[in-house]
Amino acid sequence: MKCIPEKSEDRIREAAKRVFLKKGFDGTTSRDIAKEADMNIALTNYYFRSKEKLFLEIFRDLLEVYFQSTIDILNKDIDIKAKISEIIENDFSMMKREPDLVIFIMNEVHKAPGRLFPDMSIFKQLRSTYIKKQLEEGVANGTVRPMQIENLLPLIKCSIEFIFLGKEIHKELFALTDEEFEKYAEEQKEHIKEMVCNYLVIGP
Amino acid sequence: MKCIPEKSEDRIREAAKRVFLKKGFDGTTSRDIAKEADMNIALTNYYFRSKEKLFLEIFRDLLEVYFQSTIDILNKDIDIKAKISEIIENDFSMMKREPDLVIFIMNEVHKAPGRLFPDMSIFKQLRSTYIKKQLEEGVANGTVRPMQIENLLPLIKCSIEFIFLGKEIHKELFALTDEEFEKYAEEQKEHIKEMVCNYLVIGP
DNA sequence: GAATATTTTAAATGAATGTTTAAATTAATC
DNA sequence: GATTAATTTAAACATTCATTTAAAATATTC
Incomplete structure (x- = not known):
């Protein structure tokens, strides 16, 4: 046993x-x-x-971990501001749960792009979420700045993910302890929420 | 010969x-x-x-390449909006010139943070640039949203660097050719400039 | 419970790793 | 131009690498 x-x-x-x-x-x-x-x-x-086969299997799983929750939120039937806020919160908690995930994915893809994408379904899903329609409608009635999901999504995700992806360099750069970094990240999260929403949504 | x-x-x-x-x-x-x-x-x-010694020497050079031009701009005697714009343009051209630089630095630091920072002078320089004073003055007279350089700098740099750092995944994700990616990056650059300036500077 | 299939093991494989050696070549010095 | 110093070379070093082997241990099947 x-x-x-x-x-x-x-x-x-x-x-x-x-x-x-x-x-x-x-x-x-x-x-x-x-x-x-x-x-x-x-x-x-x-x-x-082989080590390679094991790696590819794991990579596929992790790519889904990285994208799936975002896709689910993008498809939710809530207004755009709430959606942005939720994506940021979700990204934030994902980064805390899996601090190595983003740098891992980015680095492996960067080193050998062709090797890692046998299954594109997760990308297809991301290209056709409900928010696409919401953005189009918002642009049509003048409440939303003309923008594609392709432009919006990186604006949202980059800010949170970048500071975690570069956590060690940010700690070194601004002379932060782990505790101070946590506080700093929280501040940053609020800045990002407001900045992105202010920019995307026109009017008061 | x-x-x-x-x-x-x-x-x-x-x-x-x-x-x-x-x-x-x-x-x-x-x-x-x-x-x-x-x-x-x-x-x-x-x-x-040794390979390690050669690496450390090169890493130190590249860390300077990564930060030095930004430090120089932060110290310039120009207004904040122009400064942000210039940092973004500078980052953008750096990413085109050295597309592997950021992911390389981030990844090596992430894997073994303690190993790579024998000389902190570049970080010290970054913590005490002229923009710090500008921000304080702006906050005092109400033209600038209360914010530290520690919060502002990642907001600026993340956006540009993230899309290049994840270039291959962005290309895959949005089904872009190299040419289309270039165009996409340019669009993104303009969004970021406006978004960050709008957020930081209060009033018309 | 014997026969078969599955899982685990220790050991070995050959190739690749970072590094060193000692001899050969080139350059510098007097 | 002989002597010394610096550079370059081919070869070897001991380890470590991913992977394989064949035998041992365990489960499953009938």
């Missing part, structure tokens, strides 16, 4: 996820993963055939 | 810079560098003692 009830395959997957997120593909060795999972080195290849 | 007049040490440094920027520390081998420099493998250690 095992102390940890999970199946070996899942234990390796979860361990690999933790290590890849922390060290990236290049910085991770098969032995790192085996050690983190507390399993024999040969099992990685027994279950996943 | 050599065809390339540079000294060997500089050739290796420049080659290493290119490779490190492209592949990161973990993804780069000593042989990659030697091949890029078209030099014997042993010379890397002859001139720089």
Whole structure:
């Protein structure tokens, strides 16, 4: 009987996820993963055939973690201001939950773009959310500044994600402790909410 | 006589810079560098003692490339709106000139923060630029929203840098060609300028 | 409960890693 | 131009890498 009830395959997957997120593909060795999972080195290849295959499987999962909640919010039937606010709050809590996620995804994609996108469905979903219609209507009746979702979404997401993605450099730059960084991030969040809403929505 | 007049040490440094920027520390081998420099493998250690030492030297240079021009602009004697505009333009052209720079710095710092900051002078410079005084004066006479440089600077820099840092994912996400991405980035630049200025400066 | 299939193990594989060596070549010094 | 110093070279170094092997241990099937 095992102390940890999970199946070996899942234990390796979860361990690999933790290590890849922390060290990236290049910085991770098969032995790192085996050690983190507390399993024999040969099992990685027994279950996943290669480090590359294991990585691709995990990457796909994490890409969904990164985008899915945003897509869900973009499809909600609430007004645009509330939607922006919710995306920012959601991004914020995602960054706290998974502080390595964005830099991991950005870095792996940057290094080898072609390698990582066998399944485009998550991107298709993102290109056709309900907010697209809302923006068009808002622009038509003059309440919203003419803007595509392609322009709006990065304006929203970049601000929160960038400070977390560069958390260590921001801490160093402004001489912040971990605690002070938390406070700083909260301040920033409020600035962003107001700044983006003010810019997007015309009138009082 | 050599065809390339540079000294060997500089050739290796420049080659290493290119490779490190492209592949990161973990993804780069000593042989990659030697091949890029078209030099014997042993010379890397002859001139720089180790891959790590060579990397640290290059990293320090690149950190300065990343921050120095921004510091210079922050110290200029021009009004705040012009300053913001200039920082954005400068960041934009830096991203076009050095598309790997930001993701490289962010990723290396993220993976091992303690390793990379032996010299803090560039950070000290950034914390005490002329714009600090400008902001304080603006807040005092009611023309500027109460905000620290610590909050303002990321609001400005994140927007431009994030879309370039995630260029490949943005291209994939919005199904853009390289050409279309350029156009998209230009649009985004104008949005950011207006959005940040509108937010920071109170009144018409 | 014997036969079969699945999972786990320790050990080995060959290639790639960062680094060093010692000899060969080139440059500088006197 | 001989002697010394600096540079470059090919080869080797010990480790570590991802992956494979074949045997052992465990589960499953009949």
